[in-house]
Amino acid sequence: MTDHEHADHAHEHPTWKQYKWVALILTLITVVEVWVYYTPFKDSPLFVPTLLIMSAVKFAIVVLFYMHLRYDHKLFKALFTGPLIIAICTLTALMFLFGKFSL
Amino acid sequence: MSFFRPRRYAPALFVAVALLALAACGDQYPNSTFTHLTDNNRTISALWDRLMFLGTGVFVFVEALLIFTIIKFRKRPGGPKAKQIHGHAALEITWTVIPALILVLIAVPTVQAIYTTQAKAPDGSLKVEVIGHQWWWEFRYPELGVVTANELYLPAGRTVSFQLNTRDVLHSFWTPQLGGKRDLISNRTNWMWYTPDRSLAENAYNGFCVEYCGTSHANMRFRTFVVSEDKFESWAKHQAGIAAGAPVPTAVAPAAGAPVVTGAAMAGMKMPAAAAVASAAPVEEAVGYTFPLDKLPAHVVPTTPMPTGESTIKFDDALLASGNAVAGRELLTNMANLGKAPCLTCHVIKGEMAMVKDDQAKGPNLTHFGARHTLGGGLFSSDPATLARWIKNAPAMKPGSIMPTLGAGEYNAMIKQKLASGLDDRQIADIVAYLKSLK
Amino acid sequence: MANAHAAESASHAHEHVHEHVHEHVHYTTTGLDHKKIAIWAFIGSECMLFISLISTYLIYKGRSVVGPFPHEAWTSPSGQLFAPILNIPVTSASTFVLLMSSLFMVLALEAVEHKGNPAYANNIRGNSKFWLMATAIAGATFLGFQAYEFTSFVHEGLTIRTNLFGSSFFTLTGFHGAHVTVGVLWILTLFAMDYSRGLTKKDTVLVDICALYWHFVDVVWIAIFTLVYLIK
Amino acid sequence: MANTAATQTTAAPHAAYESGLWSWIATVDHKRIGTLYLFTALFFFLFGGLEAFLMRLQLAQPNGHVVSAELYNQLFTMHGTTMVFLAIMPLSAAFFNYLIPLQIGARDVAFPRLNAFSYWVYLLGAIFITVPIFFELAPNGGWFGYAPLTTIQFSGGLNIDFWVMGLQILGISSLAAAFNFITTIINLRAPGMTLMRMPMFTWMSFIVQFLLILAFPAITVALVFLLFDRFFGTNFYTLAAGADPLLWQHLFWIFGHPEVYILILPAFGLVSEILPTFSKKPLFGYHVMVYSGIMIGFLGFGVWAHHMFAVGMGATADAIFAMATMLIAIPTGVKIFNWIATMWAGEVSFTTPMKFAIGLLALFTIGGISGVMHSSAPADTQQTDTYFVVAHFHYVLFGGSIMGIFGGIYFYFPKMFGRYMSESLGNWHFWLNFIGMNLTFFPMHFSGMLGMPRRIYSYDAGQGWEKFNMASTIGTVLLIIATLIFVINFLKSRKGGSVAPNDAWGAGTLEWSIPSPPPDYNFAQIPTVTSRYPLWDLKHPEMTSDISHASPDAATVADAHAAPMHEETGGKTAAELGIPMPFSTLKPLFAALGLVIMFAGLLFMHTDKFALAMTTTIGGAALLIGSLYAWLTSPLE
């Protein structure tokens, strides 16, 4: 394995402190998610979008910081986001096709 | 290099293809999608013409360019050296844009046609329920109270709205001249409509199941009869009732306690004319319209061969002439015979005792079987000799058929042995006589 | 699009490359480890796998013909009324545990990566064994929660055969659980290596790929938790 | 061609498995694995062709009685499955294996043992799914196995079990290979081989690997559902539980449509190598060729429902999928025109590989055009599930993939075996193939539009289809003769063909710089690449004097001259040269065996031998895990 300089400076990881902050934020969002579930907001039309946004944020945080995609080689971003986009488009298309949402 | 240069013979190929295409024009094509006899099918056909025109254009252009290139730039001794060209942006943009424009010419009418053909059926259309079964078709006209199988009657000039369902696996409903296909999907309902041309007075077409549905997918055919509106009415009115010509009940007493309602009793209540069949009334009048046998075009007459060799179904055809419809009816309707002739556990004959609910029957409705020209998913003519063999051993005639083997001594493919007991030829002849009488 | 990015990175790497031409050690174009590229490609592929499972769950949601249902009360054939079957408090707890395991994993990676760094020596930050074990325990705890959930569902009359909900729910969460199981075994293997020979900075990539897998499994759960448990 | 370099026999690789059969069974050398793929896949191509021939015999006349309905249904299911999964995909894989490392200047793939695993899984899976046909127990649900016909309610026998598990096994093989090649192409390119200098075959293969890793999960999930339904009583496709049959269709085609591009893109890649070589010109519009390939792959994920225009998805969905499908004609058209432009103003010589490449252009276009006709949803309701579709996909599959692959075989044969294939037999093969192909499949356009449904084992007389079916059957006979000529040519030329030099055809890419057949280490010294056609820079400066093939950043041609492409090593072995090579090993084979046994065990569940089923499955799993563990803990080289 070549210990490339190149490979190394691609590894500016977040620090200990950051990790803890990230964990805290993730926990908070989770708490809000569950809390919202038990409030009357649950029956609001905004409930589903709110939850989706919150989980998307969590998703992104884990991927960017814990999976250090934010700091890693561009190649990995491409390897992950490309498939993810195709997957999400597929999911969306299927939801329309099976009448789960409609315009 | 070779002494033989097949390249020289290439023109022969093109001549052959051209001949084939020519031959294609001179002949009869009874299921051609180029014949279009409904409004919706003409929409499709206009689209097809455009596809064909543009497609041929692209084809000729590309192939001509290709052939020109390889001839013009073939390597020749002393010929020019290859020009080292890496690309040409303007050209590449050209051949991106031009196909895109051609596609616009296709896409616009495509989208229009999608919305036209899939619009809601006009109000007042005739509703027909098409129900797929492994491997036969059930057609129901809920507004008219008609249930039939494998033979679809449509009134010329009136929009028909099909509701498509299946009782088992997927099938697909198609009469090429009348319209495109629509699949029959389990746990779903599909719709399709078209209006057969008013000018069609008395025409017959082949219909097919075009979604693979198991062993006898190939044998799941049907006939579509497009007839003038008054003929259709005559047909439908009669089909809604019970059969004319059903035998008058005999003196034989029904088995004790069996809930037998005799055909004649029902007939007597509903259709006095029918009861008179036994005497003199002209049959034509009594039975209502059916597509005349002698006018059937050749292509709707099945040619399926009977099983041969080891699986030949032997039957004494002489018995058919003396088949006794009354005895046949007795066999079917008397509970005492259920073991031998379990027909009514799967089939419904309106007017006879109902052992299964009409919409749950496993087999085709036989109420007016005598008025049908084919049997077994349009696979065979319903002449007495064929019918007799069918009753004797249907799966031997139609692979996988769910109609069981019933003739004594016949090989039953399901249980992989010969039936020890079952209907004998005499009994079958009687049943045939009875079924044929169900006009 | 993947390719365009890679194109650039490749030409970047190009500059570094010339010096390495004549050495017979394993040369890689991008300077990255094979395994890491493979695991990211694998994760991309897993996106499609889980999206297919999740789509199926959502498509079949509300189509079961008999109970139990996830969010609606239901009546059993014998006429008894039952509450919706999903247990949000318990699952919230297990979700939290899994989330924490991700933190532990990232700290384990951090510890391995900084082996030999004095700031990390002899304190908890550099204790890779501890963090690995913590991750494995958290993962196992999550599996414990799932086992509890599954058995209680079965007691309430929901099996994988009961209805569409049961089939799609157990298959989706079961697939996720299987991934967690593989992850726990993988982490335990790393722990065993750390225990027996001690992981060094050179092993970073081994821990890294495992961590990536583990976080991905966590991320999938984030989606499942919202889509399956919270949204009606 | 000059008979310069003699064939160099490569020295047996490693200690344990020196030579003979063992050296093949234990090999991890990408070239040997490629060769194994080639032979196995060719065998299955013949097998699939034989199945097709039986079908054609049955259909030659109305009401034919060559085979029974049941056997016919097994034949078309297995013909489709065999051709797609056991012939074309692995034929492509043969080229991926053999060529990618050579084209990018690498000594092997990134994970050599995973590569061996892929092959063994393929072989065992192929045997698993094929053998039942000899007992009339073969899968019979069609190659796309629509539920609910494939559920236990309607297909109780073992037939579908073989199919479900067979495809699952083959999927694992393809996925493993795909991760391997992605990594290889990203990470093992020789210095200077930027992505935009990669040979077009490698590029198309690269795209295909992404299609594989994104398409296969969808079918994996669909198959898992079916497997669970059949073995564990789940309800994914159970009608009584309210299942929706369209679920299967969507999941299948989300896989199925990208799959057709998986089948064609490698052939496109091969043609893109052949055309420049025999036109003595670089590929026209390299960048556009790359981007159009990417576009085809990308758009390929958004059109799957065009296989479902008759299921009643609703007008909006039909319209969207119709238009999305049409879009694909644009990048594909660009490719066709760029290929023609590649020949334009060149010196086109009609060698056998070139004939097949030109054949692809001519025939694929026809299939593409009928594809566009399908994409028009209302028109497709007349075409779908008729022989018109059968005509479409044989024009793209036979006229496209198979033509391209045959071209590739003739082209790379000298590299693989050090000898040329016979040109005169090749000539016969090509023309019989070309004529037979058209005679077989062109009439199907007619029979389809004249109303003939597909997948029917028999049809009535007097439907107007007789002539066309007879023509198709006669065409098939020509195809068989053609194929037999090919087989003879292939077998004879391996030992008896005229000897080929390193650079058998005067091509421009790296693989032609090394001996034919290549030594096990491929490149004695990893070359430095400065352009797309490094060999031309070196050998034909006159071809490159006016313009450099290097683009976009032009490293100088002089550079390339300075760094020789290939060091003559006089047949020295890797060990003698001090090149570390991976050890031969049987572990991947055992892992593959374990995997297949694990699945096969489930079969006993349907014969009610639960204990036996569990023992076999768990035994298989143990073998798999054990071998995997042994494999991962033993050093590569």
Ligand code: HEA
């Ligand atoms: C190698 C495999 C392959 C390839 C490359 C393609 C390519 C295409 N296919 Fe095909 N297809 C199959 C294999 C393939 N197909 C198979 C196996 C099936 C049947 C599965 C089954 O049911 O069993 C099928 C079925 C199928 C259907 C479903 C038919 C039905 O069941 O009703 C459709 C519908 O849209 C379709 C469309 C297309 C289109 C638009 C393309 C396009 O990519 C074609 C693009 C190419 C060109 C158009 C030619 C070159 C372009 C030009 C020269 C430019 C100018 C042209 C125009 C402006 C038109 N295909």
Ligand code: HEA
């Ligand atoms: C992928 C590629 C591919 C290829 C190359 C072919 C090749 C051929 N196919 Fe095909 N075909 C499919 C893919 C392919 N097919 C698919 C996916 C289906 C759909 C299946 C389904 O509906 O589920 C299908 C369906 C299909 C049908 C429709 C069946 C039906 O719907 O009822 C027919 C009918 O004629 C047919 C014919 C042929 C013929 C004659 C060839 C010929 O080109 C074959 C040529 C090959 C040979 C001639 C080799 C034979 C050689 C020998 C016999 C030598 C003897 C042996 C030894 C020496 C060992 N095919």
Ligand code: CUA
């Ligand atoms: Cu019904 Cu095919």
Ligand SMILES: [Cu+2]
């Ligand atoms: Cu497609």
